[in-house]
Amino acid sequence: MSESQKTIFKTPYPTLPKTLTGINGLDEITEGGLPTGRPTLICGDAGCGKTLMSIEFIVRGAVQFNEPGVFVAFEEKSDELAMNVASLGFDLKKLQQQNLLKIDHVHIDRSEIEETGEYDLEGLFIRLGYAIDSIGAKRVVLDTLENLFSGLSNQAVLRAEIRRLFTFLKEKGVTAIITGERGDASLTRQGLEEYVSDCVILLDHRVINQISTRRLRIIKYRGTIHGTNEYPFLIDEDGISVLPVTSLKMANSVSSERVSTGIAALDDMLGGKGLYRGGSVLVSGTAGTGKTSLAASFANETCNRGEKCVYFAMEESPSQIIRNIRSIGIDLQKHIDSGLLHFNASRPNLYGLEMHLVAMHKCIKKYKPSVVIIDPITNFINIGSVSEVKNMLVRMIDYLQEEQISVMFTALSLNTIVNEQTDEGVSSLVDAWILVRDIEFNGERNRGLYVMKSRGMKHSNQVREFVITDKGLNLIEVYLGPGGVLTGSARQEQMLLEETGAALHSQAIGRKDREILRKRKVLEAKIASLNSEYESVEEELNKVYLEEELKKQILAKSREEVIRLRKGEAVDNYKKEGKK
Amino acid sequence: MANQDGFLENYESDAKATIYVLRLFITGASPNSIRAVENLKTLCEKHLTNRYKLEIIDIHQQKELAENENVIALPLLIKKSPGPERRMVGDMSDTKRVLKGLGLSNN
Numbered sequence: 001m002s003e004s005q006k007t008i009f010k011t012p013y014p015t016l017p018k019t020l021t022g023i024n025g026l027d028e029i030t031e032g033g034l035p036t037g038r039p040t041l042i043c044g045d046a047g048c049g050k051t052l053m054s055i056e057f058i059v060r061g062a063v064q065f066n067e068p069g070v071f072v073a074f075e076e077k078s079d080e081l082a083m084n085v086a087s088l089g090f091d092l093k094k095l096q097q098q099n100l101l102k103i104d105h106v107h108i109d110r111s112e113i114e115e116t117g118e119y120d121l122e123g124l125f126i127r128l129g130y131a132i133d134s135i136g137a138k139r140v141v142l143d144t145l146e147n148l149f150s151g152l153s154n155q156a157v158l159r160a161e162i163r164r165l166f167t168f169l170k171e172k173g174v175t176a177i178i179t180g181e182r183g184d185a186s187l188t189r190q191g192l193e194e195y196v197s198d199c200v201i202l203l204d205h206r207v208i209n210q211i212s213t214r215r216l217r218i219i220k221y222r223g224t225i226h227g228t229n230e231y232p233f234l235i236d237e238d239g240i241s242v243l244p245v246t247s248l249k250m251a252n253s254v255s256s257e258r259v260s261t262g263i264a265a266l267d268d269m270l271g272g273k274g275l276y277r278g279g280s281v282l283v284s285g286t287a288g289t290g291k292t293s294l295a296a297s298f299a300n301e302t303c304n305r306g307e308k309c310v311y312f313a314m315e316e317s318p319s320q321i322i323r324n325i326r327s328i329g330i331d332l333q334k335h336i337d338s339g340l341l342h343f344n345a346s347r348p349n350l351y352g353l354e355m356h357l358v359a360m361h362k363c364i365k366k367y368k369p370s371v372v373i374i375d376p377i378t379n380f381i382n383i384g385s386v387s388e389v390k391n392m393l394v395r396m397i398d399y400l401q402e403e404q405i406s407v408m409f410t411a412l413s414l415n416t417i418v419n420e421q422t423d424e425g426v427s428s429l430v431d432a433w434i435l436v437r438d439i440e441f442n443g444e445r446n447r448g449l450y451v452m453k454s455r456g457m458k459h460s461n462q463v464r465e466f467v468i469t470d471k472g473l474n475l476i477e478v479y480l481g482p483g484g485v486l487t488g489s490a491r492q493e494q495m496l497l498e499e500t501g502a503a504l505h506s507q508a509i510g511r512k513d514r515e516i517l518r519k520r521k522v523l524e525a526k527i528a529s530l531n532s533e534y535e536s537v538e539e540e541l542n543k544v545y546l547e548e549e550l551k552k553q554i555l556a557k558s559r560e561e562v563i564r565l566r567k568g569e570a571v572d573n574y575k576k577e578g579k580k
Numbered sequence: 581m582a583n584q585d586g587f588l589e590n591y592e593s594d595a596k597a598t599i600y601v602l603r604l605f606i607t608g609a610s611p612n613s614i615r616a617v618e619n620l621k622t623l624c625e626k627h628l629t630n631r632y633k634l635e636i637i638d639i640h641q642q643k644e645l646a647e648n649e650n651v652i653a654l655p656l657l658i659k660k661s662p663g664p665e666r667r668m669v670g671d672m673s674d675t676k677r678v679l680k681g682l683g684l685s686n687n
Binding site for chain 2: 104106107108112113114115116117118119120121122123124126127129130131148151152
């Protein structure tokens, strides 16, 4: 186990030397190019790009790596070839003058040749050897060997000679490409070349649902690991671009830096800071819910920060978007003028999914943006199945994550019921999912915005009303009351109602307060009168008590008098009194 | 008879006969080459007595000729004149085809 791991990481012994082709992406798939000093077969149907790929191999070798090359053309004449690839910016004439390229046109015409017995292809070998030696070629292309079979009839000889040719090329130590037309049951017509080649690359040009996609697959590569998938490739003004997608490592570095969405209230919903840099966000919603506005706002914010943004418009033309977005107070034109914003508009039906991916890949590579917007992804469904679209987006997200580019997709959901999955099934892939939803109530439609998910950050679970105004986008807290969620005029009405209610209420309370005050006063007055009544009663009572006391005192006095009298004194007294 | 480095010329005073200019490309002393030379000479002596000019070229010695003359399969015989130019590959063992190629099959 550890032994095998060591071989992967350290390679203690020399592995197969490889020659860089210089073709975009091909070197990554082949992990370093084609086998040096060995023949490689490129096969495929007519028009799949065999000749172009092989000539690009030669030209890039000459221009980028200073390796001279020989191109043996069985089909096209030197001038024709030069003209055909001139559109790609390859100047074959100049390279020929610099002795970096030699084009040898081999012409075979059956009608001109009479076969009169045993022969071999030594002439071709000598010719090839001479061409290689004359410029010190390191790269050789033979395009297309099949023509030998159409020109000469002795199959046995040809087959034997082609085998010998491969050996000859190996002996010469040149890195060779042999092109071959695809046969019915085998990779080539003769079913021979694929066995004697060390590396076989199959090119394919398929049309599915009227949309063509070029694909490339490495069928065989002796002595090395290589990507085994079918990779889409693109032929455009820069030549061939192969997309080495689906890195299955999932070992991307992540950033914890946050970027603003351009709407402060939305940033608030996302934990107050916005999205993670390099994250992916899906904005889904029904038609007319403001997805594009959201996307444009994000783009605008990015450009305002001085970062680059690439906007892939799949439905509207750039000028249309700019015009429409201006109506909400966002000027995208100035960002285009300053070179920060780049629009890339193409109809989904323009080419296949894979081609879109390649084209986007290329565009992103060229502009190196920090934010990418794809608006919308929905229409991709027209040109591929759900799983294909999902696959493509996985690869897209994967690539963008690797490059630390934030991406915003918009998607149209076709029904108003919130599905757990969007149509493209990407909701599970993205880091954040913002759902804009129509809330239809009381004869009007309003937009409600939810954050369905947002990985790795605190986010609001509340619905917000999403308002698009002349001055931009804003989110307003919706009215949540006993009557449910209210938005738009219903919300305002409800708020007004509440205000009035409050005013009325305070009025009522005031009145009641005053009444109570009055009542208290009345009661207080009553209490006072009762008090005075009580006082008078008490006084009366006191008077009685006093009189009683007085009476008691007088009585006691009189009794003492009586006692004294009885004792004699009293008589005297009586007497005295009587005398008086 | 076999003059390795140069020409094998046969002149004849007979004016009505056209001179056949032939060029044979071979590769050194390979079996095919030797057979081709032998077969062709026999054939020419028989059918084109004294009215042919044969140039035998060893392509190994003059490699640049290979491209100019569009040589692929060897041995290769090119009939330069009388026109039209014809090319024959092989060891010239199929006399009928060689004669057809030379335009002599009707004779």
